[in-house]
Amino acid sequence: AQLDNEFYTARNSLIPAEVDVTQEVDEAYEKLKKSGRLPEGVPREKIIARLTEDRKAWKRAAVPGQPLIWEFQNVKPLDLNQSLFIRFKYDVSVNPPDLQVYSRWAVGDDRQYPPDVEIFDRKDTIRTFCEIEVPANVVAEDGYLAVGFLNVPLNNTVVIFPPEDGLEVLYQADTFIANFIRAVLLILFRLIFLACLGILASTFLSFPVAILLCLVILFTATVSGFVIESFDFLSENISGVYSYTIKPIIRLLPQFDKFNPNTFLVPARLLSWSEVAKVAVFPPWWGCGGDMICIKAVLLLLLAVLIFSFREIARIII
Template sequence: MKLAALIGRLDRAQRTTRFKVIASIVVVSLVAIVYGVLVVQLNSPGGKSPVVPGEAAVSGGSAAAEALRGTVLDSLRQLSRDSNVEVMLGIAAGALAVLALGAIWIGLALTYLALFGGVLLLAVPLSLIPATSGLGKLGLGIAPLLFVFLTMLQLSRLAFSAPWPVFAVARNLLNEAVRMKISMVFIVVLLLMLAAVPEALHAEQPLRFRVQQWIQYGTGLGYAVLAMLTVFFSAATIAFEQRDRIIWQTMSKPVSSLQYLIGKWCGIMMLNAVLLVVVAAGTYVFTEYLRFQPAQGEAAYHISVDGVSTRGQPHLMSVDRRMLEQQVMVARVGERPTLPPLNEEAVQRAVEDRVALLKSNDSSIIVTDRTIATARKEFVKGLYERYRSVAPGEVREFTFEHLKGPAISDTSMLTLRFKLNAGSNDPAALYRVRFTIGGAPWPPANDGIRQVALKDAQVLEFPAWLVGDEGKLSVVIESDPSNPREFNLPPDGFEVLYPAGGFELNFSRVFFIMWIKLGFLAAVGMAAATSLSFPVACLLTIVVLFAAESASFLAESIDVFYTAPRGGKLEWNKQVIRFIALPISSIFKIYAELRPTEKLVDGRLLSWMSVMRGVAVVGGWTIGVLLAGVAALRNRELALYSGK
């Protein structure tokens, strides 16, 4: 039989219902068997555990090696009991089964199997040769990502198979996405980036830094690529159809402008959802792989160099492991110190004195409500800056409240994050500072004294039992008399961080917010393309993207941007700058404050309240922009009739 005929028969066979049913039974059975074996291995008192990186090979060897092996096995079994590894394995097995069943029922099971077999035959030998190992590893990394992408893309097409105008437009857009060069370039770049970036991580770095770098690259660069894809593709799909008069083929049918634009938007959202799932899967799987690698000061995962299990015992963990588990692979909330109440009468007198001083220095100044409000704001700001300043030999007490929650236990370690500013922040200067936390000098070994560099944020870990029953914590900071000058604790550089949730849910919320942001960009690009040419629509969408992402920076800059009249004359250039920047920073404030990637990398909680507020605001903008695009599209002359 010829090869072409054999391939044809296999292709027809994989599309039959009989093959799909049998293959589905085989896949489900294999997944169930493998899952059951792993669970039994983890829970059996004498069973062998999967090989742990760093575990010494034992073949009837020394008693020390046997003891280490037993400790590793006990740690893994404790892991299965404490962290519900059965649930994690079940989720992983279920996801794998869903993807495999999806490939089977779209009629591409044997095709994918043959492709992966070919990739393995090529990539494995290449990865074993030093000169081509990078290329081989790249192939091994990109193959599963490509499988997930192709399977989910085909399932997305099936999801839009209903005979409705919106679904038909969305399905055509998905087909267009894999045909157009402008979209395929970004898709290929995304897959190559996810497969290649792990090779850029250095094994000699502390484990926590490698995990943070990978999360930053995976989520940050992934979102950047998808944002550019959304900008260009959303504009291209509308602009090119109008330019080439292809849109007439759609609009001449019973498809309204609203259905057309919503269908296009749904198609882009589905494409972004597929690609975000690929990014999330690749990022999460490799993050968990790194997490289970030995940290600095460990012989294996949660096993110290002395063979002691450190799981659930932060005081026994290595510094690298403890910081990874309690500062990165977690969702923390930052609590700033409670500010002392203001004496309103004293503040009012001080503001009046300041305004009078301004008038005496420059009689041409016009005192307005805005001038008084600015004077009050600057005075209160200076008052709190003095409160956060500590002179040499001075002692200052700060109180933190609300440091409680279900995620805090007696074994939890909280983090005091602080940053000192003094003068020009000499990088060579070291200030001696004594910390007293919860009434106890901390760290106890040094009587609470610590040498601190300026400008850079630093952390100090302390146990949760130092916090009072009502969630209050006293932190006393004493500046050593030998320090050359007073230092200041900036508002964004002094807080207590405590755990408030898990990494997995936070990870999911981060990618959901990314999807919502991409939906807004898609709406802007499509609405712009209804009236503008492709280059102009792309430029406008990119401007909106950068304005939205930089809104926080604009807000901070406006606070220090002086626009008051000087010499009785208004500086119109500054007024124009403020007039443009102020609305942008206000409109996109919530969009910019979400910062999903930054929160995930720093182990910060992206709360459900923030997510719902972001969805409400950004979703409202998206609806408004889409309606504007529909109105513009209805007024366009979409096609010319030749008269023949």
């Protein structure tokens, strides 16, 4: 049963919506500025980023006796007779003696009285991922789900849910077979791109050089996301040179690391048809994070046909 719930499935993931702390951050920055406590030599952007990170973390922190409530919409389990999972990880201000935290969880619909919720009293290890299995029928008919957490006073420490991976709701949204088929399509898109690239390279390069070019582009596309992000850590002078030379060229390549099938199949996360469409045809400038691998492959193939049409295959000698 555990294997079916955690591997042979396709679970959708919902995380709490980010809290807007812009006003609080601006007020905190102005207060530091007026009191003369701004760090010297630190750009304003870095100070704002640090204040924003601190404020977001504080919004997901609970002192002893304080509750936290997260609300989720459009929760649509595939089967209400199965289970959904609350996956969480604690951080604390002061480590407990046994490195464990007591808690009380309430999951369900709290919009009515009495609330239709399931109660769970737990003791979990800090800084370790834990899961609570909850019957899927606690989800309201309109897809509403509330997750409540109480920092039991017995803890005597502040409990913090990290903004990146502190809490998420997991529920089965599709079958493993359908998810596997979509993952195979992602691999097929890579092969289509490499095949078109090989055809293009063969029109103007020798066989060994064409193989070398394809391998270099394959490796670059596999780590292109990391390379593009690394430009942000360069100094302003060097970053300006790379931004107008190498960075545009790398952006033209597919980002294989951004849509890796393993990131969906191994943790049993849902790979939706919309994600497959983004990889295949949606351009990145639409704001949806697309990669349009198939469009790039077609362009390579058309360029190969154009070059090949001007090649002289053989000359007739009489």
